[in-house]
Amino acid sequence: DTAVSQTPKYLVTQMGNDKSIKCEQNLGHDTMYWYKQDSKKFLKIMFSYNNKELIINETVPNRFSPKSPDKAHLNLHINSLELGDSAVYFCASSRSPMNTEAFFGQGTRLTVV
Amino acid sequence: SQQGEEDPQALSIQEGENATMNCSYKTSINNLQWYRQNSGRGLVHLILIRSNEREKHSGRLRVTLDTSKKSSSLLITASRAADTASYFCATDVGASYDKVIFGPGTSLSVIP
Numbered sequence: 001d002t003a004v005s006q007t008p009k010y011l012v013t014q015m016g017n018d019k020s021i022k023c024e025q026n027l028g029h030d031t032m033y034w035y036k037q038d039s040k041k042f043l044k045i046m047f048s049y050n051n052k053e054l055i056i057n058e059t060v061p062n063r064f065s066p067k068s069p070d071k072a073h074l075n076l077h078i079n080s081l082e083l084g085d086s087a088v089y090f091c092a093s094s095r096s097p098m099n100t101e102a103f104f105g106q107g108t109r110l111t112v113v
Numbered sequence: 114s115q116q117g118e119e120d121p122q123a124l125s126i127q128e129g130e131n132a133t134m135n136c137s138y139k140t141s142i143n144n145l146q147w148y149r150q151n152s153g154r155g156l157v158h159l160i161l162i163r164s165n166e167r168e169k170h171s172g173r174l175r176v177t178l179d180t181s182k183k184s185s186s187l188l189i190t191a192s193r194a195a196d197t198a199s200y201f202c203a204t205d206v207g208a209s210y211d212k213v214i215f216g217p218g219t220s221l222s223v224i225p
Contacts, residue, residue: 035215040217041199041217041218042217042218043156043218044215045213045214048212056211056212092155092156100203100211101161103158104156106155
């Protein structure tokens with residue numbers, strides 16, 4: 001069983017479109033994250049949710065809207081996609097905000113053309 | 114600038130040799146973690162060392178932490194081709210140490 005799964009794995013879309021990436025974890029963790037990894041492999045935290053509540057929002061444009069319907073899911077919706085949004089997006093989870101050992105999904109490679 | 118920075122950026126060694134990667138950080142931490150990322154894959158947690166620990170081992174991995182120098186090192190002994198990956202250090206920061214900041218990573222190539 002995949003612990004943290006995100007879909008789709010690849011996403012190619014045109015500028016201006018709206019797209020969503022879904023993430024689910026079956027580890028029973030309370031905390032979930034979205035990270036963005038750029039072409040130089042630099043990994044930056046975007047959002048963190050604990051028990052469906054937003055606890056970290058790292059100066060991300062408001063075109064990015066995370067949604068956590070329950071603590072096992074954290075989806076990422078992106079409006080009006082821009083070229084600079086092209087990156088690999090990783091979902092991750094951990095037991096709690098204080099227990100930061102994270103389990104990562106396989107990533108979603110987003111390409112905006 | 115970043116909280117954690119790995120050194121070197123890239124490392125190429127022969128199979129069987131040891132690989133050492135270093136990480137420096139700026140602010141006080143609660144924990145420091147090391148992760149591995151194989152090409153095209155997600156990150157995999159390797160080891161966590163707490164701020165009151167100085168050394169930790171896991172199989173062929175040895176991690177040290179020097180809080181006075183704000184630095185950590187990851188040693189992989191008897192490297193294998195399968196160790197080829199990027200290695201990232203991650204530190205927890207913030208008032209509640211609930212935010213994890215990753216360094217830019219070290220790209221390790223182990224040549225068979």
